[in-house]
Amino acid sequence: MDLDELVRPILDLLRGADERHARIADLAGPDVHEAAFAGLGVPLSLGPGESLDLAALTRAVEATIARSVRTLHPRFFNQNFAGADPIAVIGDFLGAALNTTMATYEAAPVFTLMERAVLARLAALAGWTAHEGLFVPGGSFSNLYALQLARLRVDPEARERGHDGAPLVAFTSTHAHYSLKKAVVLLGLGRRALVEVACDERGRMRPEALAAAVDASLARGERPFFVNATAGTTVLGGFDPLPALADLAERHGLWLHVDGSFGASALFSAAQARRMDGVARADSLAWNLHKMLGVTQQCAAFLVRKTGALRAAFAAGADYLFQPDKPHAEYDSGDLTFQCARRVDALKAWLTWKARGEAGFAARIDHAVALAEHAAARIAGDPRFVLAAPPSWVNVCFWWIPPDLRPLAARTPEVDAALHALAPRIKAAMLRGGAAMLGFQPIDGGPNCFRLLFINPATRREDIDATLDILDACGREALA
Amino acid sequence: MDLDELVRPILDLLRGADERHARIADLAGPDVHEAAFAGLGVPLSLGPGESLDLAALTRAVEATIARSVRTLHPRFFNQNFAGADPIAVIGDFLGAALNTTMATYEAAPVFTLMERAVLARLAALAGWTAHEGLFVPGGSFSNLYALQLARLRVDPEARERGHDGAPLVAFTSTHAHYSLKKAVVLLGLGRRALVEVACDERGRMRPEALAAAVDASLARGERPFFVNATAGTTVLGGFDPLPALADLAERHGLWLHVDGSFGASALFSAAQARRMDGVARADSLAWNLHKMLGVTQQCAAFLVRKTGALRAAFAAGADYLFQPDKPHAEYDSGDLTFQCARRVDALKAWLTWKARGEAGFAARIDHAVALAEHAAARIAGDPRFVLAAPPSWVNVCFWWIPPDLRPLAARTPEVDAALHALAPRIKAAMLRGGAAMLGFQPIDGGPNCFRLLFINPATRREDIDATLDILDACGREALA
Numbered sequence: 001m002d003l004d005e006l007v008r009p010i011l012d013l014l015r016g017a018d019e020r021h022a023r024i025a026d027l028a029g030p031d032v033h034e035a036a037f038a039g040l041g042v043p044l045s046l047g048p049g050e051s052l053d054l055a056a057l058t059r060a061v062e063a064t065i066a067r068s069v070r071t072l073h074p075r076f077f078n079q080n081f082a083g084a085d086p087i088a089v090i091g092d093f094l095g096a097a098l099n100t101t102m103a104t105y106e107a108a109p110v111f112t113l114m115e116r117a118v119l120a121r122l123a124a125l126a127g128w129t130a131h132e133g134l135f136v137p138g139g140s141f142s143n144l145y146a147l148q149l150a151r152l153r154v155d156p157e158a159r160e161r162g163h164d165g166a167p168l169v170a171f172t173s174t175h176a177h178y179s180l181k182k183a184v185v186l187l188g189l190g191r192r193a194l195v196e197v198a199c200d201e202r203g204r205m206r207p208e209a210l211a212a213a214v215d216a217s218l219a220r221g222e223r224p225f226f227v228n229a230t231a232g233t234t235v236l237g238g239f240d241p242l243p244a245l246a247d248l249a250e251r252h253g254l255w256l257h258v259d260g261s262f263g264a265s266a267l268f269s270a271a272q273a274r275r276m277d278g279v280a281r282a283d284s285l286a287w288n289l290h291k292m293l294g295v296t297q298q299c300a301a302f303l304v305r306k307t308g309a310l311r312a313a314f315a316a317g318a319d320y321l322f323q324p325d326k327p328h329a330e331y332d333s334g335d336l337t338f339q340c341a342r343r344v345d346a347l348k349a350w351l352t353w354k355a356r357g358e359a360g361f362a363a364r365i366d367h368a369v370a371l372a373e374h375a376a377a378r379i380a381g382d383p384r385f386v387l388a389a390p391p392s393w394v395n396v397c398f399w400w401i402p403p404d405l406r407p408l409a410a411r412t413p414e415v416d417a418a419l420h421a422l423a424p425r426i427k428a429a430m431l432r433g434g435a436a437m438l439g440f441q442p443i444d445g446g447p448n449c450f451r452l453l454f455i456n457p458a459t460r461r462e463d464i465d466a467t468l469d470i471l472d473a474c475g476r477e478a479l480a
Numbered sequence: 481m482d483l484d485e486l487v488r489p490i491l492d493l494l495r496g497a498d499e500r501h502a503r504i505a506d507l508a509g510p511d512v513h514e515a516a517f518a519g520l521g522v523p524l525s526l527g528p529g530e531s532l533d534l535a536a537l538t539r540a541v542e543a544t545i546a547r548s549v550r551t552l553h554p555r556f557f558n559q560n561f562a563g564a565d566p567i568a569v570i571g572d573f574l575g576a577a578l579n580t581t582m583a584t585y586e587a588a589p590v591f592t593l594m595e596r597a598v599l600a601r602l603a604a605l606a607g608w609t610a611h612e613g614l615f616v617p618g619g620s621f622s623n624l625y626a627l628q629l630a631r632l633r634v635d636p637e638a639r640e641r642g643h644d645g646a647p648l649v650a651f652t653s654t655h656a657h658y659s660l661k662k663a664v665v666l667l668g669l670g671r672r673a674l675v676e677v678a679c680d681e682r683g684r685m686r687p688e689a690l691a692a693a694v695d696a697s698l699a700r701g702e703r704p705f706f707v708n709a710t711a712g713t714t715v716l717g718g719f720d721p722l723p724a725l726a727d728l729a730e731r732h733g734l735w736l737h738v739d740g741s742f743g744a745s746a747l748f749s750a751a752q753a754r755r756m757d758g759v760a761r762a763d764s765l766a767w768n769l770h771k772m773l774g775v776t777q778q779c780a781a782f783l784v785r786k787t788g789a790l791r792a793a794f795a796a797g798a799d800y801l802f803q804p805d806k807p808h809a810e811y812d813s814g815d816l817t818f819q820c821a822r823r824v825d826a827l828k829a830w831l832t833w834k835a836r837g838e839a840g841f842a843a844r845i846d847h848a849v850a851l852a853e854h855a856a857a858r859i860a861g862d863p864r865f866v867l868a869a870p871p872s873w874v875n876v877c878f879w880w881i882p883p884d885l886r887p888l889a890a891r892t893p894e895v896d897a898a899l900h901a902l903a904p905r906i907k908a909a910m911l912r913g914g915a916a917m918l919g920f921q922p923i924d925g926g927p928n929c930f931r932l933l934f935i936n937p938a939t940r941r942e943d944i945d946a947t948l949d950i951l952d953a954c955g956r957e958a959l960a
Binding site: 003004006007010011013014015025027028029030033034042044045046047048049050051052056057060061063064065067068069070071072078079081084086087088089090092093094095096097098099100101106107108109110111112113114117118120121137138139140141144148151158159160161162163164165177178179181182183184185186187188189190191192193234235290296297298313314316317318319320321323325326327328331338339340341342343347348350351353354355356357358359360424427428431439440441442451 | 483484486487490491493494495505507508509510513514522524525526527528529530531532536537540541543544545547548549550551552558559561564566567568569570572573574575576577578579580581586587588589590591592593594597598600601617618619620621624628631638639640641642643644645657658659661662663664665666667668669670671672673714715770776777778793794796797798799800801803805806807808811818819820821822823827828830831833834835836837838839840904907908911919920921922931
């Protein structure tokens, strides 16, 4: 089969990353997509039928591209990732072609060394002098593993005995990622083991609220063991105050995990690194290179500041895989994690890093933050919109104001209800148009607001203006 | 940057999949690889240095290919995957280029439909009339999630309260995948919550041993809640007797999970499907398309026979992602799993399925089983080797016998010790040569034996003869 034919539309997609006229998404429902694929002779459904020839497969690839969300478009602001680096895409392709597992050095010698190189440099950027770690399938797993290491530190018997119902308590902020809530359930600690601590107006945990929460927990006779500090919250881009949290963690013997899935890449930028001050004192760190750095899904590093805890937590020593009498077995990573086979995610990170250099990563961060600051200033001076929170990191949250309410004098319950109900209709209108894409959500119980996330280095100031105009037009359409 | 230049060596690799003269692997240590990359001007280490130009990046891609394990080689028998289908590799490439997440229909409309199509057909092949499911990052997670669903079925309060130390007990066989051992620890049930049940000489759980183990557990006042049946064990390829296990599960109210990560693909083959008889009665099923079907790492389906349990176990309802007022939100899969962002693994499965058809998948399975049967017969008639177990599925386990012990009359402790110590030395010699690659491991406390795994459709009978000759030569080298 002529592979070039199948690869061509993919390369065309990558080459056309900054084509602003291309449609980002549409609102088509399942039936529309299904009919379209069926019309091309490649129905989405599967069954005992015939295999397809190259021409049909190529049509399927082209339809998949045309009907999928164009996340590399400069006006895609919908998620905490955007603007995939084509080098990372090719790294993923190379990893797939070499199709192996990271579990052993024997099966992945080069990738094992690349993973160690990437992790070593990330740890150095965090100011750590010793570390262990590996790539995991997303920041949710980093957070899960951090909780497991912390649990086993205070209750090593849990490995053999299981959780015994002791009231272990973990702390995170109300703006933290929801994976923490999922993790305490999966770990058998239970949802009640997670206390959510109040934030300031920028989504940053209040240290005095954490101190009070820990004291209250102790007063209830519980055992605080873990605090998650978020570096770059999903919605507001808030960075929890790491030095104050580290002080509290130290005082109470808590494991300090920094969920820097979104924000740890600030460490690449001389101007932004101060946001991460204090990370050198963390016990563990989640750092997703697939968010700010444009490495493709998924590329999530999990780092632990000391060595030994990962193996103690996860080792099972399967004798068909991990044999101490095999050469270089000390490089095997499989017993450091829950997974058996693991994708070679480090490869694409390494290749992208070599291609862009740390200066390139820094420029990407600086560009994104500058655009966010520009957008926030732009929105603050525009009566069509009202900022929902002070800008932070690369996140700008704001409301579109219906014309008859401009300029908005004050939010009332009636105004809030109107704004809240409008958001999904505006979003639907935007998806029908397909020229820009951003998300919406409520913040702290307020009405739905829109959120611009600046990540793609191809995004320019004109894209902000264009997107705001599109949003205004979609607002009017939603009102009509 | 000229992407074609970077893609060329990857396409060359895929086109040369059946080049038998290519080196599969070598024994080089980290220092050798590091020196080689450094010599090309692309050191593996990372730091604040310069970015590389296209020529240097291309050299890095070429060196990565040359120095990695060639898992698509017809004589790569080292893992429970082999012979990646180039269509799946391109599916992975396409997924990376479109770089999105499966969490919401909005972000992944086509992939959501493809995932549903793949899962629906897998469930139909299993004989299920209702199902839910999704792709997860490996069979270990399928097994973990099955345990979590089962735990919440008998103890729904655990979601809020956590595990309370109640003696919940899960059962699996001594030949089952080691992820079960890891899973009970991660879930806070503890290692002691997993009872390993004896197998027959083909690595199949003995139902009478399970019955006795459950009775013993009940007699100890414990609460049996889960049994894992393995369909295709890692080392011997054993299929647990599903009908007998389903009877026992029904009698005792146990959740029956079938870990078909390796073996469920037997359902594609009319000749092999009988191995899976009884799967229609399972509560959940792990099925890795990245093993027997040549879809690239990772492509692991997790299926549950009824609907509702996944959402009940995992939903967190993050309001920035999952909004019931968004169009088509009922198609969102994010609240069905622990992960937030999820790779579009279904795409490559779907594309490969369309390209090969179910007849192609069946042919792949039948070819692999036929080769294994041929190899076992070949080995049984060759005084240089002794089968370590009756052949099953695509696995053939055997010892190389040193010339002065041929024909082997009987295994004695001295013979066993010699065979055990020889295996790693033979393997090292084989890696130095790089013309074939297979693994070794002990079985049930016996001496290390070699294991051929037939998966790659490009493997031919001549490859078996060649590999056995290589093994014999490496044995002599190891003795010398």
